[in-house]
Amino acid sequence: MTPETQAPETQAAEQARPPKIAFMATCLVDLMRPSVGFAAVKLLEDAGCDVRVPQGQTCCGQPAWNSGDRANAKRLARRTIEAFEDYDAVVLPSGSCAATIIKDYPEMFSAGDRWRARAEKLAAKTFEITAFLADVLPDAKVAAEAPAGVGKVTYHDSCSGLRSLGIKDQPRALLGRVKGVEVSEMVESEVCCGFGGTFCVKYPEISERMVADKARNAEESGAELLLAGDLGCLMNMAGRLTREGRPVKARHVVEVLAGMTDGPAIGEGSK
Amino acid sequence: MTHQPTTPQFKANSRAAIADGGLQEQMTKALGNSMAKRAYASGALPEFDQLRDAARDLKNHTLAHLDLYLEAYESKVQADGGQVHWAETAEDAREIILNICRSVDATSVNKGKSMISEEIGLNDFLEEKGIAPVETDLGEYIIQLRKETPSHIIGPAIHVTVPQVREAFRTHHPHLPIDRDLEGLDKLLLEARAELRAKYFEAEVGITGANMLIAETGQSVIVTNEGNGDLSQSLPKVHIVIASIEKVVPTLEDASTVLRVLGRSATGQEMSVYTTFSAGPRREEDPDGPEEYHVVLLDNGRSAMVGTEFQEMLRCIRCGACMNHCPVYRSVGGHAYGWVYPGPMGAVLTPSLIGLKQGGQLPNASTFCGRCEEVCPMRIPLPKMMRHWREREFERQLTPAGTRRGLRFWASAAARPGVYRAGARLAAWGLRLLSSGGRVKRLPLAGAWTDVRDFPAPEGGTFMDRYRPDADGKRGAKR
Ligand code: SF4
Numbered sequence: 186m187t188p189e190t191q192a193p194e195t196q197a198a199e200q201a202r203p204p205k206i207a208f209m210a211t212c213l214v215d216l217m218r219p220s221v222g223f224a225a226v227k228l229l230e231d232a233g234c235d236v237r238v239p240q241g242q243t244c245c246g247q248p249a250w251n252s253g254d255r256a257n258a259k260r261l262a263r264r265t266i267e268a269f270e271d272y273d274a275v276v277l278p279s280g281s282c283a284a285t286i287i288k289d290y291p292e293m294f295s296a297g298d299r300w301r302a303r304a305e306k307l308a309a310k311t312f313e314i315t316a317f318l319a320d321v322l323p324d325a326k327v328a329a330e331a332p333a334g335v336g337k338v339t340y341h342d343s344c345s346g347l348r349s350l351g352i353k354d355q356p357r358a359l360l361g362r363v364k365g366v367e368v369s370e371m372v373e374s375e376v377c378c379g380f381g382g383t384f385c386v387k388y389p390e391i392s393e394r395m396v397a398d399k400a401r402n403a404e405e406s407g408a409e410l411l412l413a414g415d416l417g418c419l420m421n422m423a424g425r426l427t428r429e430g431r432p433v434k435a436r437h438v439v440e441v442l443a444g445m446t447d448g449p450a451i452g453e454g455s456k
Numbered sequence: 457m458t459h460q461p462t463t464p465q466f467k468a469n470s471r472a473a474i475a476d477g478g479l480q481e482q483m484t485k486a487l488g489n490s491m492a493k494r495a496y497a498s499g500a501l502p503e504f505d506q507l508r509d510a511a512r513d514l515k516n517h518t519l520a521h522l523d524l525y526l527e528a529y530e531s532k533v534q535a536d537g538g539q540v541h542w543a544e545t546a547e548d549a550r551e552i553i554l555n556i557c558r559s560v561d562a563t564s565v566n567k568g569k570s571m572i573s574e575e576i577g578l579n580d581f582l583e584e585k586g587i588a589p590v591e592t593d594l595g596e597y598i599i600q601l602r603k604e605t606p607s608h609i610i611g612p613a614i615h616v617t618v619p620q621v622r623e624a625f626r627t628h629h630p631h632l633p634i635d636r637d638l639e640g641l642d643k644l645l646l647e648a649r650a651e652l653r654a655k656y657f658e659a660e661v662g663i664t665g666a667n668m669l670i671a672e673t674g675q676s677v678i679v680t681n682e683g684n685g686d687l688s689q690s691l692p693k694v695h696i697v698i699a700s701i702e703k704v705v706p707t708l709e710d711a712s713t714v715l716r717v718l719g720r721s722a723t724g725q726e727m728s729v730y731t732t733f734s735a736g737p738r739r740e741e742d743p744d745g746p747e748e749y750h751v752v753l754l755d756n757g758r759s760a761m762v763g764t765e766f767q768e769m770l771r772c773i774r775c776g777a778c779m780n781h782c783p784v785y786r787s788v789g790g791h792a793y794g795w796v797y798p799g800p801m802g803a804v805l806t807p808s809l810i811g812l813k814q815g816g817q818l819p820n821a822s823t824f825c826g827r828c829e830e831v832c833p834m835r836i837p838l839p840k841m842m843r844h845w846r847e848r849e850f851e852r853q854l855t856p857a858g859t860r861r862g863l864r865f866w867a868s869a870a871a872r873p874g875v876y877r878a879g880a881r882l883a884a885w886g887l888r889l890l891s892s893g894g895r896v897k898r899l900p901l902a903g904a905w906t907d908v909r910d911f912p913a914p915e916g917g918t919f920m921d922r923y924r925p926d927a928d929g930k931r932g933a934k935r
Pocket of ligand 1: 772773
C-alpha cells in the first residue's frame with residue numbers, strides 16, 4: 186500500500202476512536218466529595234469519551250503557587266504534566282485547578298526550560314468540565330429531567346473560572362437543557378465568596394464578611410439549591426449556609442447535570 | 457514625618473473595621489454607586505477596551521524610555537520659565553517644598569488634592585514648621601478637620617457619613633451660629649465653599665498634585681470636580697506641582713487617551729468637571745497666574761521598580777477602580793491598610809515604597825478573585841504582582857514558619873501518589889470521625905475555618921480509592 190492510500194483509512198480510524206480523556210479529580214473532590222468525580226465521569230462517558238483516571242494524579246500545586254512557593258509548585262506541575270500529557274484532553278471539575286494548569290503552568294517555567302513547551306502543550310488541551318461539555322462536545326448529554334427535589338437553583342461564578350477562563354454561560358446553558366431546572370440569578374453572583382484558598386483561614390474575619398453576603402444573596406434569590414463549579418468555594422459557602430441555618434443547600438453543578446443528587450448535599454447528613 | 461504605617465497590624469485593623477457597623481454601611485453604599493457608574497460609563501463607550509489597550513501601550517512605551525521623557529519634560533518646563541526639582545526621597549521633597557515656602561515667607565499654603573502629599577507626609581511637616589496647610593478639596597477638607605488620612609485615593613472621605621460631616625463642621629466652624637440649619641447636602645456644600653473661599657486669598661503658595669505631566673508641552677494636568685485645584689494654583693504667588701516620576705506621558709494626544717479611560721473608570725464620568733492644564737508662571741500677556749512655577753518630581757523608590765516584575769504597577773493612573781471593586785477593600789475600608797495607598801493597587805505598591813517587612817501583609821490579604829485586574833483601565837495584573845510579593849516573602853523566609861513547614865510537608869506528600877493517597881484516606885476518615893450530621897462544628901487546628909462556618913464532612917472514601925483506576929486509568933472492579 187502506498188502512503189496515499191493508507192492515509193484516509195488511518196484518518197478514519199482516528200476519527201472513529203473515541204477521544205481519550207484524562208480526568209483529574211482534584212485534591213478536594215478526591216478527599217471530600219468523590220460523588221462529584223463520578224458525576225463528572227458519567228457526563229464525559231455519556232458524551233462518548235473514553236475516560237481515563239491517571240493513577241499518578243495528586244494535586245495541581247495551586248496552594249504552593251499562590252503562597253509564593255515556586256519550587257514546590259513547579260515540582261507538582263512537573264508531576265502533573267507527566268501524568269496527563271499523553272491524553273487527547275484533560276478535564277477537571279474545578280475552574281481554579283483548570284486555570285492553574287492552563288494559565289499558571291506555562292508561567293512557572295522560563296522560556297528556555299524544556300518543561301515550558303510541555304506545560305504549554307498540556308495547557309492547550311486542558312478544560313474545566315462545563316466548558317468542555319458546552320464548548321467542545323456540543324451534543325453532550327445531560328440529565329433529561331431535574332432529579333427529584335431539584336427545581337429553582339442559583340449559580341455562583343467562581344472567580345478563577347469566570348475571570349481566568351471566561352466561564353459564565355456554559356454552566357447555565359447546560360442547566361438550561363435539564364427540564365425542570367430554573368436558574369434564578371442572585372445579586373453579585375460574580376463577587377468572590379471569600380474562600381481564596383488559604384485566605385479563608387489567614388483572614389477569617391474578612392472571609393466571614395464576604396461569605397455572609399454570599400449566603401444572604403443566595404437565599405434572597407429564592408433558590409433552594411446553590412450550584413457552583415469549584416468545591417473549595419462550595420465548601421466555604423455550604424459551611425456558612427449551614428452555620429447560619431439557612432435553608433439553601435449546596436452542590437457541585439455536575440451533580441445536577443448528571444442527575445446524581447441522591448446523596449446528601451454538601452455539609453448535610455445522610456437522609 | 458510621613459505617618460507611621462500601621463500596615464503590619466492589618467489584621468487587627470481589619471477586625472476593628474468589620475466590627476464598625478456604620479463604616480460597613482457607608483462603604484457598601486458608596487462603593488455600590490461607584491461600581492454601577494463605572495459599569496454604565498464603560499459600557500456606553502464601544503471603544504473603551506481598545507482605549508485601555510492604547511493607554512497600557514503608551515505607558516509601557518513611556519516607562520521603557522522614562523529618563524528621556526522626564527528630561528524632555530524638564531527642559532520644556534524650564535523653557536516656559538518654571539523650575540524642576542528632583543526629589544529622590546520623601547524627605548528631599550519636603551525640604552524642597554519648605555525652602556520654596558520660606559523663600560516667600562509663606563504662612564499658609566492652599567492645597568489641591570494630592571496623594572503624593574500624603575505619601576511624603578507634607579501637612580504634618582508644614583505644620584511643624586509653622587506653615588498652615590489648607591486642603592481645598594471637599595473630601596480632603598473634611599478629613600483634615602477630622603484629623604484623618606484619606607481612606608480612598610479619589611474619595612478621601614468615602615468612609616465619612618453625612619452626620620459625621622455635620623458634626624465636624626459644627627465643631628470646627630465655631631464662628632458660625634451653633635443652631636444653624638445643616639440639613640441637606642447643599643447646606644453642607646455651601647458652608648464648606650464659603651469657608652474655603654476666604655482662605656484662597658490668604659495663601660502665598662498653592663500646591664497641587666498632577667494626574668499627568670506632558671513631556672511634549674511641559675504641562676501638568678489635574679482633573680477635579682470642584683474646581684478647587686484651579687483656584688489653588690492660579691491665585692497664590694507661587695504654584696508648586698508635586699508629582700511622582702511615573703506621571704509623565706509623551707504627548708498631549710497620549711494625555712487625552714488616558715483622560716478618556718480615567719474619568720470613566722474613576723467616577724463613571726466621561727470627563728471630570730474640570731480638566732486643568734498648567735504650564736510655567738504667568739506671562740506678561742496673561743491676566744493672572746502665579747509668579748513662580750515649581751515642579752517637584754518624586755522618585756521615592758519608583759525608579760527601583762523599573763525593570764522588575766513590579767514595573768507594570770507604574771502604569772497606574774490612580775483611578776481607584778480596583779479598590780471600588782475589591783471585596784476585601786469593601787469589607788475593611790481604606791484605613792485598615794495602614795498607610796497611604798489602600799486596596800489592590802496599595803497592596804502591590806506599598807511593599808515597594810515602604811518595604812516588604814512593613815507592607816507584606818497587604819499582598820497576602822487577597823483571594824486573587826481578579827476583579828481589580830478586570831476593571832483596571834491600565835490592565836495592570838494586580839493579583840499576579842501580589843503573588844510576586846508572596847514569592848519574595850517566601851524566598852526571604854518572611855513567610856511564617858508554620859506555613860512554610862506545612863507547604864513543604866504537603867508538597868512532598870503530593871509528589872508521591874502512594875503516600876498522598878494514604879494521607880487523603882486518613883484525612884477523610886478522621887474528618888468523618890469528628891463530624892456529626894454531615895458537618896464538623898469545631899475543627900482542631902483549624903479554628904479559623906470553624907469559627908465562622910461549618911466544615912462540611914467528607915462523603916467517605918476517597919475518589920481514587922473508590923474508582924480504583926488500573927495502570928491504564930480505566931475504572932477498576934467494584935470492591
Ligand atoms: S491599579 Fe488600575 S484600577 Fe487601580 S488605581 Fe491604578 S489604574 Fe486604577
